[in-house]
Amino acid sequence: MLKRRVTIQDFAAEARLFNSRAIVAMLFVVVLFSVIVFNQYKLQVVLHQDYQTRSEGNRIKVVPLAPNRGLIFDRSGILLAENRPVFSLELIPEQISDMTATLAGLAELIELSPEQQDAFLKQVKAQRRFNSIALKEQLNDTEVAVLAVNQHRFPGVTVEARLSRHYPFGDLFTHAIGYIGKINTRELQQLEADGEAANYAASRDIGKIGLERYYQRELHGTMGYQEVEVNNRGRLIRVLRSVPAVSGRNIHLGLDVGLQLTAQQILQHQRGAIVAIDPRDGAVLAFYSNPGYDPNLFVHGISSANYNELLNSRDRPLINRVTQGTYPPASTIKPHLALLGLETNTITPATKIWDPGYFMLPNSDHRFRDHLRWGHGWVDIYMAVMKSCDTFFYEMGVKLGIDRISDYMSKMGFGEKTGIDIQEESSGIMPSRGWKRARHNQPWYPGDTVPLSIGQSYWTTTPLQLTVATAVVLNKGLLPTPHLVTAFSDETGTSPVEPALTRTIEVVDERNWDVVMDTMHRTVRDLGGTAHRAFLGTDYQAGGKTGTAQLAAIAQGAEYDAETIDERLRDNAMYIGYAPYDKPSIVITIALENAGGGGANAAPMARQILDYYFAAGVNRDE
Amino acid sequence: MNDQFTGNARHSRLAMFHIDTPLLLGLLALIGFGLMVLYSASGQNIAMMKGQLVRLGVALAVMIIFAQIKPQTLRRWSLPLFIAGLGLLVAVLMVGHVGKGAQRWLDLGFMKFQPSEIMKLAVPMAVAWFIASHSLPPRLWHLVAGFLMCAVPTVLISQQPDLGTSILIATAGVFVLFLSGMSWRLIAFVAGLVSAFLPILWLFLMRDYQRQRVLTFLNPESDPLGSGYHIIQSKIAIGSGGVEGKGYLHGTQSQLEFLPERHTDFIFAVLSEELGLMGVLLLLGLYLFIISRCLLIASRAQDNYGKLVAGSFTLTFFVYVFVNIGMVSGLLPVVGVPLPLVSFGGTSMVTLMAAFGVIMSVGTHKRMLAAP
Numbered sequence: 001m002l003k004r005r006v007t008i009q010d011f012a013a014e015a016r017l018f019n020s021r022a023i024v025a026m027l028f029v030v031v032l033f034s035v036i037v038f039n040q041y042k043l044q045v046v047l048h049q050d051y052q053t054r055s056e057g058n059r060i061k062v063v064p065l066a067p068n069r070g071l072i073f074d075r076s077g078i079l080l081a082e083n084r085p086v087f088s089l090e091l092i093p094e095q096i097s098d099m100t101a102t103l104a105g106l107a108e109l110i111e112l113s114p115e116q117q118d119a120f121l122k123q124v125k126a127q128r129r130f131n132s133i134a135l136k137e138q139l140n141d142t143e144v145a146v147l148a149v150n151q152h153r154f155p156g157v158t159v160e161a162r163l164s165r166h167y168p169f170g171d172l173f174t175h176a177i178g179y180i181g182k183i184n185t186r187e188l189q190q191l192e193a194d195g196e197a198a199n200y201a202a203s204r205d206i207g208k209i210g211l212e213r214y215y216q217r218e219l220h221g222t223m224g225y226q227e228v229e230v231n232n233r234g235r236l237i238r239v240l241r242s243v244p245a246v247s248g249r250n251i252h253l254g255l256d257v258g259l260q261l262t263a264q265q266i267l268q269h270q271r272g273a274i275v276a277i278d279p280r281d282g283a284v285l286a287f288y289s290n291p292g293y294d295p296n297l298f299v300h301g302i303s304s305a306n307y308n309e310l311l312n313s314r315d316r317p318l319i320n321r322v323t324q325g326t327y328p329p330a331s332t333i334k335p336h337l338a339l340l341g342l343e344t345n346t347i348t349p350a351t352k353i354w355d356p357g358y359f360m361l362p363n364s365d366h367r368f369r370d371h372l373r374w375g376h377g378w379v380d381i382y383m384a385v386m387k388s389c390d391t392f393f394y395e396m397g398v399k400l401g402i403d404r405i406s407d408y409m410s411k412m413g414f415g416e417k418t419g420i421d422i423q424e425e426s427s428g429i430m431p432s433r434g435w436k437r438a439r440h441n442q443p444w445y446p447g448d449t450v451p452l453s454i455g456q457s458y459w460t461t462t463p464l465q466l467t468v469a470t471a472v473v474l475n476k477g478l479l480p481t482p483h484l485v486t487a488f489s490d491e492t493g494t495s496p497v498e499p500a501l502t503r504t505i506e507v508v509d510e511r512n513w514d515v516v517m518d519t520m521h522r523t524v525r526d527l528g529g530t531a532h533r534a535f536l537g538t539d540y541q542a543g544g545k546t547g548t549a550q551l552a553a554i555a556q557g558a559e560y561d562a563e564t565i566d567e568r569l570r571d572n573a574m575y576i577g578y579a580p581y582d583k584p585s586i587v588i589t590i591a592l593e594n595a596g597g598g599g600a601n602a603a604p605m606a607r608q609i610l611d612y613y614f615a616a617g618v619n620r621d622e
Numbered sequence: 623m624n625d626q627f628t629g630n631a632r633h634s635r636l637a638m639f640h641i642d643t644p645l646l647l648g649l650l651a652l653i654g655f656g657l658m659v660l661y662s663a664s665g666q667n668i669a670m671m672k673g674q675l676v677r678l679g680v681a682l683a684v685m686i687i688f689a690q691i692k693p694q695t696l697r698r699w700s701l702p703l704f705i706a707g708l709g710l711l712v713a714v715l716m717v718g719h720v721g722k723g724a725q726r727w728l729d730l731g732f733m734k735f736q737p738s739e740i741m742k743l744a745v746p747m748a749v750a751w752f753i754a755s756h757s758l759p760p761r762l763w764h765l766v767a768g769f770l771m772c773a774v775p776t777v778l779i780s781q782q783p784d785l786g787t788s789i790l791i792a793t794a795g796v797f798v799l800f801l802s803g804m805s806w807r808l809i810a811f812v813a814g815l816v817s818a819f820l821p822i823l824w825l826f827l828m829r830d831y832q833r834q835r836v837l838t839f840l841n842p843e844s845d846p847l848g849s850g851y852h853i854i855q856s857k858i859a860i861g862s863g864g865v866e867g868k869g870y871l872h873g874t875q876s877q878l879e880f881l882p883e884r885h886t887d888f889i890f891a892v893l894s895e896e897l898g899l900m901g902v903l904l905l906l907g908l909y910l911f912i913i914s915r916c917l918l919i920a921s922r923a924q925d926n927y928g929k930l931v932a933g934s935f936t937l938t939f940f941v942y943v944f945v946n947i948g949m950v951s952g953l954l955p956v957v958g959v960p961l962p963l964v965s966f967g968g969t970s971m972v973t974l975m976a977a978f979g980v981i982m983s984v985g986t987h988k989r990m991l992a993a994p
Contacts, residue, residue: 014758015921017803018929022921025801025933029913029940033906036947043861043951044899051861058858059874231878 060240061230064202067221068163070248072177072211074257075285075486075618080173081212085161087139089147091120094129095156102154103135109150110143112136130235132160138300165205165299171292172260175320176253176284176422176484178210179295199223202245208298210320211251211484214421218488221248252487252494254283262612263288266605272592273321273463276609279471279578279587281499282480284420285618286588286609289321323418323425323464327591329455330547330598331388332576333409335516336469337453338381340408341396342512349515352380359394361446368394368450371548385519386529388546390454397453402444405452406432411504412469413479414461420482428465431458456550467589470576474584476513477505520545521581531575534603540614543584544577544606546598570594575602579610586613640689640986642919648912649963649978653678655908656889656964659901662871663885663892664966670885674966681975688979692987693928696980697751703740704748704771710737711778738787739973741775743980746794746938750802750930758926759803768799769812785832786945786957793941797934802926836955852882857952860894867898885966887958890950905964909943916978919985928984935977942974 072081207213224245276286341347357375358367384392415430451457481500520543523529530546549572573595590602664670772795779788859875873895920932948954
């Protein structure tokens with residue numbers, strides 16, 4: 001200071017001015033730093049939780065894990081629906097330096113269509129570079145082997161295994177088990193409506209038909225998930241937490257592979273259905289509709305050519321004849337009607353009528369003909385069932401009247417869905433006054449009751465319904481709800497399905513039921529019974545009833561001639577049967593389309609099924 | 623002041639090289655801390671760290687060189703440097719190399735060069751030279767001339783367009799005028815003028831992307847995946863850091879790259895996330911120490927030119943710090959300003975250290991005789 005001689009005053013003032021400005025500036029700096037600190041406090045302390053949550057939301061993604069679908073077994077534990085690894089050729093674009101060369105190289109090893117390559121390249125553009133993209137799916141064993149050997153030549157190329165549904169028996173169980181397919185928009189909406197969509201985040205397939213559809217919820221299982229840390233491009237960094245998926249429950253069927261194979265072999269090209277249940281609990285033992293189709297075609301998406309072929313086939317393979325085929329029951333319902341006649345005292349075991357070969361209503365000259373032109377002569381209930389006398393039933397039916405018939409038969413399950421555990425089911429038709437008024441807007445005429453008494457005219461039933469109705473007779477009024485599934489199982493154990501038996505008919509006199517059982521036994525046992533020839537020499541005692549359903553109206557006085565009539569208008573052959581006679585453990589229905597007489601065509605098939613059933617010991621508790 | 627001379631002579635050999643020891647230590651601490659944060663922010667990229675070390679070495683060397691130049695020499699070169707800078711700015715507008723959609727670079731063949739960096743030094747130096755050649759406080763016409771000296775390069779740079787740098791350069795010049803003692807009434811008047819100028823800036827001078835930045839700043843959530851993404855992710859990083867941080871190298875926002883520009887403009891968010899409020903306070907403490915030390919040097923400078931230049935450089939340094947942190951933490955719109963001495967980056971660091979060299983020069987070159 002001392003040395004500043006000249007304008008010392010001036011310098012001091014300038015220095016003070018600058019210093020005051022420097023202090024203001026310093027204050028300014030401190031204030032603004034305080035603003036920063038205050039803002040940091042707000043972000044890092046006050047709002048910390050909020051930002052913490054958002055930060056976690058950024059880095060943590062939940063990856064769903066699909067559960068393995070439950071397996072399906074037959075009654076002896078043979079696998080009917082399994083999950084097989086299928087192999088697909090997958091490429092990770094990020095790891096491939098020259099895509100064109102790689103594709104060309106792969107095309108030399110396995111068959112690659114230009115369409116497959118185009119579809120793949122489209123996916124490459126659409127997806128993230130580090131995602132694995134399928135080039136070809138469902139590789140065969142040779143392709144898998146060739147690719148495995150050459151894999152070292154192609155970095156970024158892998159063969160991936162994924163589980164896929166497979167039905168090893170092909171068309172043998174199609175109509176019972178059904179199949180799965182890719183979830184479509186409608187199904188997705190349904191899942192969302194049911195609040196189940198979240199559980200399907202990793203699932204590609206859903207049961208479309210049959211058991212696969214009915215038990216979709218049980219078979220599907222519970223999705224698992226992985227919490228993974230991802231970076232800003234979505235690439236997986238590490239797995240933070242993993243909750244494994246819970247596999248779907250396995251289902252065990254009452255169906256038997258041997259019975260199914262027998263049914264398939266005996267039907268061959270015959271259109272029709274074979275169904276057998278255990279009358280005691282409703283477990284379905286055999287369930288076969290012919291023709292069938294291969295459900296495996298549907299799993300990976302059926303080609304439209306294949307689908308059209310199935311859809312337009314004259315044999316209608318897509319129809320489930322066991323539960324959707326509606327046939328006139330014909331004479332197979334005679335035992336059921338006989339029971340009604342006895343229980344209502346319309347007839348007694350001693351009642352005899354004269355059969356001249358036809359029946360006429362009072363004040364009418366229309367002749368309702370017996371299948372035996374010359375008539376059966378004097379007939380009682382035993383003869384009427386055993387030889388399938390139509391006139392006896394015409395007369396009894398008219399006496400019973402439509403109301404009692406309709407009411408009683410409904411209690412046996414006719415005209416109602418059986419409630420079997422698949423959704424594809426028709427109810428058939430049990431006609432009544434009300435039904436005719438509603439359907440045809442006509443009153444019920446006595447003339448309508450006559451053919452109804454032999455299971456013709458408006459009356460239609462599904463083979464399964466007929467089986468259940470027969471079981472009601474065998475069970476003395478207890479109606480079993482048929483079920484394909486007999487048990488569920490998972491890691492924790494097996495839980496059987498409780499049989500559902502409903503008393504729908506009150507027994508008036510037990511002896512009436514025994515009489516009806518006896519009539520069916522005689523049909524098989526006694527010479528002259530319509531099923532006698534078919535069951536000659538069995539080492540078990542069976543009962544049954546044949547039926548021949550007339551499809552073409554035959555003019556008064558004309559003859560039915562199978563040779564001249566169109567094949568599709570020929571008679572349906574029907575048969576109901578059960579065994580053993582005294583303690584039935586199986587009740588069976590055979591329905592054959594346009595096959596001719598029931599005794600000649602359907603009864604022998606029932607015999608083969610029952611022979612196998614007893615020989616192979618299907619029912620192990622016997 | 624006597625004891626200051628003796629003190630300098632006694633306590634440090636560094637004084638012989640015109641190095642201010644406390645400031646050097648402050649800078650080295652900041653640089654060390656910055657390198658540590660950068661190691662994490664770069665994703666532990668060794669190549670990037672080497673690049674940064676080389677650049678820091680060059681920048682420190684430049685600082686030391688500038689510290690050797692006497693303030694009088696600097697003062698003499700102030701105007702020529704300013705005029706040369708203006709020429710280069712014009713050249714850049716005519717033949718400049720287009721980088722990142724803006725003409726900022728001049729390709730000299732062996733290196734690319736950003737003339738606006740020169741102006742960061744040249745503008746305050748030239749204004750200080752002009753103001754300090756008269757007695758303080760400056761008269762009105764001195765101030766008008768000073769403003770013009772700021773305005774011309776500012777307009778030129780804003781045409782590149784580089785709004786951030788142009789405003790910072792204008793600010794550096796204005797700080798000289800403020801420190802020189804322009805009256806508070808005049809300051810209020812200029813502030814009024816500037817606010818009146820803002821609509822003109824918005825309507826005529828700003829480019830679309832610049833307007834977008836401001837709009838995004840005002841409401842970042844309006845465009846969370848577009849231009850608001852930066853600021854949202856940055857605030858998430860800061861907020862989720864909490865008081866203690868997620869741990870060094872363990873910031874999820876930064877390590878998983880949700881945070882954009884994590885090693886450059888947004889490095890402050892990395893620090894906030896991994897080291898928390900504690901780390902932030904340490905950083906702010908270092909800055910505050912450096913700024914205080916520089917202002918002290920300025921106030922002790924022996925002539926007005928030195929005081930004004932050192933003061934202006936210091937305040938500009940502070941503005942860099944504040945603008946960067948303000949932008950990263952959502953207080954200010956996003957303008958491309960790095961965090962001084964911490965962000966990974968090129969020429970601006972060299973310029974900055976040159977400025978610290980000048981400040982050291984001002985603080986260590988004591989004339990035995992006062993100038994008239």
